[in-house]
Amino acid sequence: MKQDQFYQQHVEEWEQFEAVLGVVSRSGSNGRAISSDEVTAQADFASLPHRYRRITRQLAIARSRGYSFGLIARLETLALRGHQLLYARRRVMFGGVLRFFVSEFPSRFRAAWRAVVVAAFVFFGSMFLAAGLVAVHPEVIFTMLDPQSLRGIESMYDPGASALGRPRDESDDVVMFGYYIRNNTSIGFQTFSGGLVFGLGTIFFLVFNGLHIGAIGAHLVAHGFATPFWSFVSGHSSFELTAILISGTAGLQLGWRLLSPGRRTRRRALVEEARSSVRLIYGAGVLFFLAATVEAFWSSIVELVPVVKYSVGVAFWVVLWAYLLIAGRGADGN
Amino acid sequence: MGKRNISSALTPLDSIVRVETPEGVELELRTAGPLPRAFAWLIDISIRGAIHLFLFAVLLTLDRLGYGLFLITLFALEWFYPVLFEVYFGGATPGKRAMGLQVLHDDGTPVALPASTVRNLIRFVDFLPLFYTLGFFSMVLDGRFRRLGDLAGGTFVVYAPSSTPRLGRQGSMRTPPAVRLTRDEQRAVMEFAERAPGLARDRATELASIPTPLVGHSSDPVSRLYAVANHLAGSL
Numbered sequence: 001m002k003q004d005q006f007y008q009q010h011v012e013e014w015e016q017f018e019a020v021l022g023v024v025s026r027s028g029s030n031g032r033a034i035s036s037d038e039v040t041a042q043a044d045f046a047s048l049p050h051r052y053r054r055i056t057r058q059l060a061i062a063r064s065r066g067y068s069f070g071l072i073a074r075l076e077t078l079a080l081r082g083h084q085l086l087y088a089r090r091r092v093m094f095g096g097v098l099r100f101f102v103s104e105f106p107s108r109f110r111a112a113w114r115a116v117v118v119a120a121f122v123f124f125g126s127m128f129l130a131a132g133l134v135a136v137h138p139e140v141i142f143t144m145l146d147p148q149s150l151r152g153i154e155s156m157y158d159p160g161a162s163a164l165g166r167p168r169d170e171s172d173d174v175v176m177f178g179y180y181i182r183n184n185t186s187i188g189f190q191t192f193s194g195g196l197v198f199g200l201g202t203i204f205f206l207v208f209n210g211l212h213i214g215a216i217g218a219h220l221v222a223h224g225f226a227t228p229f230w231s232f233v234s235g236h237s238s239f240e241l242t243a244i245l246i247s248g249t250a251g252l253q254l255g256w257r258l259l260s261p262g263r264r265t266r267r268r269a270l271v272e273e274a275r276s277s278v279r280l281i282y283g284a285g286v287l288f289f290l291a292a293t294v295e296a297f298w299s300s301i302v303e304l305v306p307v308v309k310y311s312v313g314v315a316f317w318v319v320l321w322a323y324l325l326i327a328g329r330g331a332d333g334n
Numbered sequence: 335m336g337k338r339n340i341s342s343a344l345t346p347l348d349s350i351v352r353v354e355t356p357e358g359v360e361l362e363l364r365t366a367g368p369l370p371r372a373f374a375w376l377i378d379i380s381i382r383g384a385i386h387l388f389l390f391a392v393l394l395t396l397d398r399l400g401y402g403l404f405l406i407t408l409f410a411l412e413w414f415y416p417v418l419f420e421v422y423f424g425g426a427t428p429g430k431r432a433m434g435l436q437v438l439h440d441d442g443t444p445v446a447l448p449a450s451t452v453r454n455l456i457r458f459v460d461f462l463p464l465f466y467t468l469g470f471f472s473m474v475l476d477g478r479f480r481r482l483g484d485l486a487g488g489t490f491v492v493y494a495p496s497s498t499p500r501l502g503r504q505g506s507m508r509t510p511p512a513v514r515l516t517r518d519e520q521r522a523v524m525e526f527a528e529r530a531p532g533l534a535r536d537r538a539t540e541l542a543s544i545p546t547p548l549v550g551h552s553s554d555p556v557s558r559l560y561a562v563a564n565h566l567a568g569s570l
Contacts, residue, residue, distance in 0.1 A: 002568020003524070056357040066517040068524035068567065077495045080361050080442065087356075089439075089446035091421075172398055178405025185409065193456045196482055201459070254486070271440075271488035274456075275448040281455065 003067045010058055014078060017051045021081050052082035103328025105283040110325065112249050112280065115256070119248035122203055123241075126210030127217075134218035141219045144211065153216060157225040157232065177296035184240060185288040188247035192254070192281050199255020206248045231306040234313025235299040238320045239291035246284040250277040287320075351478055351490070353442040361442055363492040365479045368470055370433045371491060375466075377429030382411050413454070420450040426494070436494040440478075449487040456483035504531065507561035513547045520566050523548070527563035530556060 059075040109116065133140045141150065187209060194201020220229040254273055261269030294316075299309075349367065352360040389407050393400030419427040425436040425444050437445045437453070445453075460469030460481045469481035478490045504527050515523070523545075530538045535556075542555035548562055549555040 003566075004568045053357055056355065056359040060359050066521045068521060068528055070525070070528040076362060079355070079359060080363075080495055083355050083361060083442055084438075084444050087441070087443045089443065091446070172402070174399050174402025175405060176402070178402045178409065182405060182409040182412075185413070189413070189455050190458055193459045196456060196459050196486060267485060270486055274452045274486040275488065278448050278452045278455070281451070 001065070003065075003071060006062070006065075006067065007071060013051070013054065014074065017055060017078055017082070020045070020048055020051065021078075021085065048082070049086060052079070052086060055079050055082060100279070100282070101286070103330075105279065106324050106327040107329075108276075108280055109246065109249075109283070112253060112277075115249045115252045116245065119202075119206060119245050119252055123206040123210045123245055123248055126207045127214035130211040130214030131218035134215045135222060138219070138222060141215050144215050150219070154220070154223065154225065157220055157228040173296045173300065176300070177292055180292035180295050181289060184243070184292060185285060188243055188284050188288055189281070191244060191247040192251045192277075192284075195251030195254030195277075196258075197255070198258050199252050202248055202251030202255060205251075206244070209244060227306055228302075231304075231309040232299050234310050235316065236291045236294040237313060238317040239287045239294060242320055242324075243284045243287035243291060246280050246287065250280040250284070253277045349479070351492075353440075355442070363438070363442060363490075366433075366435050366491045366493055367479050368473050370435060371430075371473075371479075372466075374427070374429035374433040374435055377432050378415070378427050379429075381428055382415060385411060416454045416457075417447070417450045420445050420454075421447050430491070434494050435491050437489055437491055440488050440490055445487075445489055449489050451487075453481075453483035453487035453489050456486050459483070504560040505557060505564065507557065508565040509558070509561040510565050511548055511562050512550075515548075515566075519545075523559060524563045524567055527560050527567075530560075 055075060055078050059072070059079050062072050062075055130140075130144075145153075187205065191202055191205040191209075194203075194205050217229065217233075220226070254270070254277055257269045257273035258266060264272070298312075301309075349365045351363045351365055353363060354360050386404075386408065390404055393404045396403070416427055419430075420437050424431075425438060430436065437450065439445055439449055457469075460466055460472065460483055462468050466481070469483070472481045472485065473479045476485070478484075480490050484490055511523075526541065530542070533541070538556050539554075542549060542559045545559075549558040552558050
């Protein structure tokens with residue numbers, strides 16, 4: 001068949017397909033009401049897969065007959081648009097978000113328990129190592145921090161200060177929230193993406209942050225700032241440390257898949273692992289958000305008796321880990 | 335994958351990527367290289383900068399509280415701007431849209447939340463040590479211009495399909511070719527007729543006079559070739 005005959009035979013069908021595509025993608029994107037002249041095209045919703053398969057067949061025929069670039073390009077554009085519409089992943093709706101936090105996220109956390117144990121060992125291990133070192137040899141702290149920033153940190157926890165954490169007045173809570181959310185979340189995201197270097201980046205960030213936190217904590221406790229230090233960190237510690245741990249877990253899983261891809265190419269294994277591990281990061285992001293909120297608006301209050309803050313801190317730890325270990329057990333079939 | 339490796343040894347160097355659909359046809363996508371993507375990034379960063387500047391001016395009137403809110407929006411824009419646009423606005427941030435680019439999964443479908451989040455989180459690694467050095471090397475070494483975030487997310491950046499190309503038939507003359515033409519040759523002649531109107535007149539003449547067996551030593555080889563194209567396409 002000559003090209004122009006083919007064209008005459010099918011051009012009407014292509015134009016109809018184009019019209020249906022236009023209506024479907026427009027109404028799909030914002031759910032607005034459809035005007036009357038589009039109703040006819042709307043009636044063709046159900047015919048879309050059928051029409052799309054016809055287009056792909058015509059494209060194959062046109063290619064095998066060696067029709068010209070213009071004709072094939074037109075069919076290709078139609079086929080591509082149809083393909084993208086029909087095979088698009090489903091979008092996340094509110095119900096999906098809810099289900100994610102009620103069951104999927106804690107289930108995924110439990111399923112990754114091996115990586116959780118390794119990440120916890122690396123992170124908390126280096127934290128206790130640094131704390132122990134600084135407790136025994138106080139001068140070790142100067143290998144990690146210069147005296148000036150150390151003095152800055154000490155002044156934050158000065159028992160005479162009006163607020164804990166950073167020098168500030170009350171309206172500064174929001175400022176600190178902004179600072180914490182940016183700073184802490186970035187640490188978590190970096191810990192995750194470091195997994196791309198065969199997990200080495202993740203281990204680096206876990207060790208680095210573990211050493212840092214442990215050393216500063218031990219230093220402050222040894223220098224008589226124990227009460228302000230513990231009463232400041234107890235509230236948000238559960239969320240923040242767990243969020244870092246989860247970011248590390250996800251990063252280690254990425255790294256492990258690169259080392260041990262199984263019966264897949266390394267790249268395929270990485271893509272599949274990343275798309276699933278990143279769901280742990282969604283959860284870690286929310287935990288970082290909670291941590292920043294507690295840190296800025298609760299931990300900084302000095303008027304409360306330390307016992308109250310300790311109790312709340314312990315309660316947060318218990319609730320968070322109960323959630324991670326128990327929530328969604330029915331749903332995932334365990 | 336294996337199939338692609340064999341064929342890539344035979345096909346010429348090209349930025350076209352073929353994606354096979356479940357219906358068994360191959361769709362051709364044109365991947366975008368570092369330069370247009372760098373421009374898109376520059377546009378995006380300028381837009382974000384402008385938003386920051388605006389917010390800063392407005393929120394400054396709220397004193398310290400405003401500064402706090404500003405820091406929060408700074409964080410939100412940094413991490414959510416690309417993901418939101420890629421997932422909910424047709425796979426393109428405003429910068430990519432301006433450059434005619436689009437992010438797709440490597441099976442050609444529009445990018446969804448997990449893949450988009452991965453590619454934008456790993457942006458951090460791509461940026462290292464400075465100004466996307468790792469990302470740049472990853473892009474130029476990979477056959478599909480993927481930076482590390484794209485490799486991990488299973489995505490690539492392509493030129494969004496442009497408006498429907500038209501079939502141009504030039505003139506009404508129809509002449510059968512003087513010699514027997516292979517299918518590729520027939521196709522080349524038809525494509526010449528589609529593209530020549532976009533060329534300078536001299537260049538079109540120069541190109542049209544190359545297949546001498548078809549056009550002889552005519553003074554107007556372009557029209558001669560148009561006529562052959564019309565015959566081959568079977569113009570009515």
